[in-house]
Amino acid sequence: MTAAAKPLAGLKVIELGTLIAGPFATRIMAEFGAEVIKIESPDGGDPLRKWRKVYEGTSLWWYVQARNKKSVTLNLKHPEGLAMMRRLVADADIVVENFRPGVMEKLGLGWDALSALNPGLVMLRLSGFGQTGPMAAQPGFGAIGESMGGLRYVTGFSDRPPVKTGISIGDSIAALWGVIGTLMALRHREINGGRGQVVDVALYEAVFAMMESLVPEFDVFGFVRERTGNIMPGITPSNTHTTKDGRHVAIGANGDAIFKRLMHAMGRADLADDPSLADNAGRDARRDELYAAIDAWVAAHDEAAVLAALAAAEVPASRIYSVADMFADPQFLARGMLETVKLPDGRDCRVPGIVPRLSDTPGSTEWIGPALGEHNDAVLGGLGYTPEQIAALRAAGAL
Known part of the structure; x- marks a missing residue:
């Protein structure tokens, strides 16, 4: 399938994120046709490249999380690196970042600066506690969001301490809310004069939003939902x-x-x-x-x-399926939920299929997670930099 046949074709997204929440949000955008340019530090790039199971020097998770993205290395502490970043943002539709609040501002890349450069820009900001409030500047990962948002408290059995789910669910939930909010902001831009806005997603609030009847039950009855193992009182059997x-x-x-x-x-x-x-x-x-x-x-x-x-x-x-069960299950196989890609050494590797399934404009994998800086020349060339200029920027430490 060509990118033009996908629903987000024509959107340019600049990703300034690492690890899970921001990159998962942009992964979804890339799967459905957006041009996602992932900005990475020249010094090793996204730490996810080395997380969990590593094959031939690269995390297998990376190949999924960064599929369809373009990797560009920029040193944002270098004046020329910042200059290239601003040129990329000037005609972008979306910037996604998941730094601690204040970091982008210190770089001169806060909302005021970027929206002045590009009034139509939508900026998705994912952080532990949001851009405002007394905890805004504190570091916060998915585990903290799950704990503060209420999920950990109700997960597990009553006679044991709270437990986590087996994945980084808080980060992923925040990413999904981020995509939803970004698409809403794009729709608003379309029908209200082309003005962009900030989408502010806090991890703890993203989890909190999923907590069903937790709040009104406490407010009306003083009822505190507790851990109940594999059952949910009130829904039987x-x-x-x-x-x-x-x-x-x-x-x-x-x-x-x-x-x-x-x-x-x-x-x-x-x-x-x-x-x-x-x-x-x-x-x-x-x-x-x-x-x-x-x-x-x-x-x-x-x-x-x-x-x-x-x-x-x-x-x-x-x-209760293990991944081994999934590999043998006719339903998974019939719906293409185990997709085969080629790793850089030519080895076949199965990765998750793409969700959601659109009848006319489905998402697809065009390429797996790229090598660090793989798209430097192509992306910067598209901005007008000559090969000689790119080589000089690389030598100067800006790339």
């Missing part, structure tokens, strides 16, 4: 159960009709037809009894038999 062969199966049967089908599949017509269990409130009042019955039934059968019976009864259920 929805839980994880262990099969005879030691596998774990999630079953969601909290709909009235679905609950009846589950009980019949288990051979428990008595529970299916019990009028006191006809709605969620009644089931939740007897959740311990219901979970004990489901536990016993699941524990008496192997995983395959449990899943087959629930599929036949049209009850939502799934094994």
Whole structure:
């Protein structure tokens, strides 16, 4: 698919971010056609290049997080590096940065300076605590946002300390809000005279926005939601159960009709037809009894038999997938959720497919995460720099 066929084609994005939140936001933009120019320090670039599992000197995560992006190295402490940065911003649509508030201003690249240079610019600013407030200048990573935003407090079992999810979910949630806000700002620019604006995303607020009924329940009832393991009181039955062969199966049967089908599949017509269990409130009042019955039934059968019976009864259920399960799953494969790319040494490598799936203008992988400074000559040449000038800038330490 050509970039012109993608929904964000024609947008120029300058990324001044490292690691997760900012780069994940721009990854989405790049997957759907935006020209994303990732500005990296000449001294090693984004630390994500070396995070987690490294193959032939480069993180496999990097190849996903930076796909479709152009890597340009600029030394923003060098006057010529800053001059090149301003030239890039002059005709950009979006700047994405996830520095601590105040860093961009110290570089002379704050909102006032950049919007004066380019009034139509949209600036996405991702930080731990936002651009204002008493904590704005403090450092904050996803783990802190998850903790302050309420997610960690409710995650885990009541008799154990809070636990984290297995991924950097706070950063990723913030990135998604950032993309949403940026697209809103672009729409506003389109219909209101071409003026850009700042999109200010705080990691703790991004997580906090996902916390469902947490706030009104506390305000009205003084109720503090606590850790409840794999169940959620008030929504019954929805839980994880262990099969005879030691596998774990999630079953969601909290709909009235679905609950009846589950009980019949288990051979428990008595529970299916019990009028006191006809709605969620009644089931939740007897959740311990219901979970004990489901536990016993699941524990008496192997995983395959449990899943087959629930599929036949049209009850939502799934094994708890590892990545190995995903690689063998027909649904993942049928929808292209495991995409094959070539690593620099020619080795095939599977990476996640692109979400969301658009019917007419889907996203695609045009290239995997680039080498450090791979696009210096092409991007700077597009700004009018000659090869000789680029070589001189490199020799001067500006690149």
